[in-house]
Amino acid sequence: MSDVTGDRSERPRSAHSERGVTPQSEDFSAWYNELVLKAELADRGPVRGTMVMRPYGYRIWELIQADLDRRIKETGHENAYFPLFIPESYLRREADHVEGFSPELAVVTHAGGRELEEPLVVRPTSETVIGEYMAKWISSYRDLPLLLNQWANVVRWELRPRLFLRTTEFLWQEGHTAHASAAEAWAEVQLALGMYESLAHETAALAPIAGEKTASERFAGAERTTTIEAMMRDGRSLQSGTSHALGQNFSRVFDMTFQNEAGELEHCYTTSWGLSSRMVGAVIMGHGDDKGLILPPALAPYQAVIVPIGRDAEAEPVLVAARDLARQIAAAGVRVKVDERMQLSPGFKFNEWELRGVPLRVEVGPRDLAASSALLASRLSVARSDKVTVPLDSLASVIPGRLAEFHDELYGRALRFREDHTVRVDTWDELVAAVETGFALALCCDSGECEQRLKDATTATPRCIPFDAEPETGPCVTCGSPSAYVTRVVFGRAY
């Protein structure tokens, strides 16, 4: 297959030419791909596996960014920026790390019109280059902890790319910290994962399970990897953020040492943690339905859309009233938009804003104006006819509360869906059946063989050893030998 795609002939037709998407229940994958394009979240890039984030999709990412950046700063981390190009030799220093990332690297061999002496790797992640500089900046225990974060693009060559979920280039933040002890580093790993969990719950209205990865699923170079695993509407898991204890693996190879209070030289303990534009995919697949996106209010580019209804002589006064209403609603801190495209029918607009997942819709027409009221509809309503009449002068005060309720409903729906699609299993057959539709909670040993057997049979993998589960031990559901973890492990098929 050619690396360069997207010539004019392949361009999908305009989003306006066809409405609707394949129903989710019919073909989840087609639903996702069509929705991303039709909701104008993203387009395929010109190079295979790359992506163009269109304004509507990028805005969701910006809102995720702003929220997470606030959490990162409030917990004492500082942003910095390290180079895109990493000397190939840096990556080779940590054996597991280079082994994990080598197959996915993009390499710059020529620059400024000549061949480079040493090829440069386009960063797939920045532990190595940041390790090199942390080593330079840290000399005493007084320099610790060193708490850095970077917002950046990274490149990992993907064989099976998917918009937002697995793209050759993606946007993320990567936290990198250095500490004086393993205990402090582990506390940092948990702090970072806690930020991701809070973001998922409070901002994205998702209900992921937080836990630790088994050995086979660890980050290349990490001693321990923690994760939040969110369930998508097809029952699959999306790893939505990870946080790693790197022990002294990177501090040893980059000679990152500090003088402790007793005057002795020690190697630092480091961590890294990342959350990416993949989170936009989590929002799409974790909430959407047959009609399209359902956006959590905190991440919705528009939290409410006003559709003015009226033709000819009636159009103008309705539009004037709609704009005035929008000003009042915006003053209440709500992101609101008036759909002023008078050439399009209200029905068309309803479909479009449902497809694009706007939480609340306000309809206002001549009869509403005469009654000094408007109709308020929620994207979570089952029937389009399910709307409430609200006096015009109280809309601005009603909407913020309705958005908060919308968030809670959406979170509750995600949590219920996960619970309804999670099964405790005690036999191999139950395990195989459960991962077809969601998560299985099973006791298991820590042999790679049992994991591989399940993967071969179902493509499912251990998603995590959950942090907040009841202690439980017993025979491995696959081989019968004693379970290796203190609790049941979450198994599922994953993106």
Place this chain on the structure above:
Amino acid sequence: MSDVTGDRSERPRSAHSERGVTPQSEDFSAWYNELVLKAELADRGPVRGTMVMRPYGYRIWELIQADLDRRIKETGHENAYFPLFIPESYLRREADHVEGFSPELAVVTHAGGRELEEPLVVRPTSETVIGEYMAKWISSYRDLPLLLNQWANVVRWELRPRLFLRTTEFLWQEGHTAHASAAEAWAEVQLALGMYESLAHETAALAPIAGEKTASERFAGAERTTTIEAMMRDGRSLQSGTSHALGQNFSRVFDMTFQNEAGELEHCYTTSWGLSSRMVGAVIMGHGDDKGLILPPALAPYQAVIVPIGRDAEAEPVLVAARDLARQIAAAGVRVKVDERMQLSPGFKFNEWELRGVPLRVEVGPRDLAASSALLASRLSVARSDKVTVPLDSLASVIPGRLAEFHDELYGRALRFREDHTVRVDTWDELVAAVETGFALALCCDSGECEQRLKDATTATPRCIPFDAEPETGPCVTCGSPSAYVTRVVFGRAY
């Protein structure tokens, strides 16, 4: 020279081991290079020409970003994100564009463990890839104007790199817009330049000259290029932001057409405009003095620093009072920091915060506490002894006003410096003399030969044809033929 630098032996000593920098008046270039490292704004990256932006330097960029992003959004632009990798064939479509950028390109030839069929260029700027997508998204006059912006990293291989000013990779925003007419596109070019001018004045306290570039200095592929040129403290110019009218050059090669209201197909008129992390360099060199940085309050990571003074038994109550003061000052919306490093002397801290350009310093010791007051000093004071006594309970209300005054003083200082170092010249000798110390305003023809003659003699170039100058014509200062522009042109040596 090797591409990879920065092995351990070359690492500069810790910033704490030596204080102070070479005086600006003695060696401006050494002053700059030492200051960037010692103020912990940035480090040299591992690959020649690259840069690590440390938290203090990156925070200045973040503050520039936040300010400019607000202006960009308020004027109706939306952010999006396009891929880092551009097929080489895209760049070749616009002849001037590829000619201008070819020598500076970094090229990915291998990815995912194999050689690529078509080499990929790491974006030096994104007109081509954005042109391709705009062509796809625009079909009718209703889709215009299309107003996009992107925050991104770009790569241009630099032969003479300099931290912040010219680095192989830099951070920037690039606006890209499409319009139905040349007049609308030109209004957009001016709108964008106006945002840069306002940012420079209101936020960075700089006093650049806005104007249009002569033909030789135009962006590769543009019909007209506009610029803001800020004067640094050595009298040189730093091009700090540019905005380009691209005419139909890119819309023709990417077949970007729209159906006008009459139903006819026309090519769009496009613009592009960018401001980069180079602006951090403008702030450093446009304001700094022998003692170090002087940061405009809006871009200062810390706008005020509190230095608690007191040893032994006195240390603790002073620290408690300083923290309480900081809480009050922060509540007034000021970014404030208490320097709690009790192992360091007050004199050391004064030097360090002067070096790092913090606008206001608050000193509080046991005697101040006893008198319920503190000392307030400005980074713009000539003598360190120039400080005022302020009652503790009015500091939080006094500081915001002092910061506003600080901004005005700093802007006035930059404007005066530029005016004092700008000379109207009417002869070649005067021109040559004037560009040694600042800007020359001269009448000139539009022949490339006259420009080249000046460049050969002095390295100076025409910086811009200023927008707000008096109309004036007459003989070219170099060759005597009639001047080509409606006003005097600004000449200067540039970074």
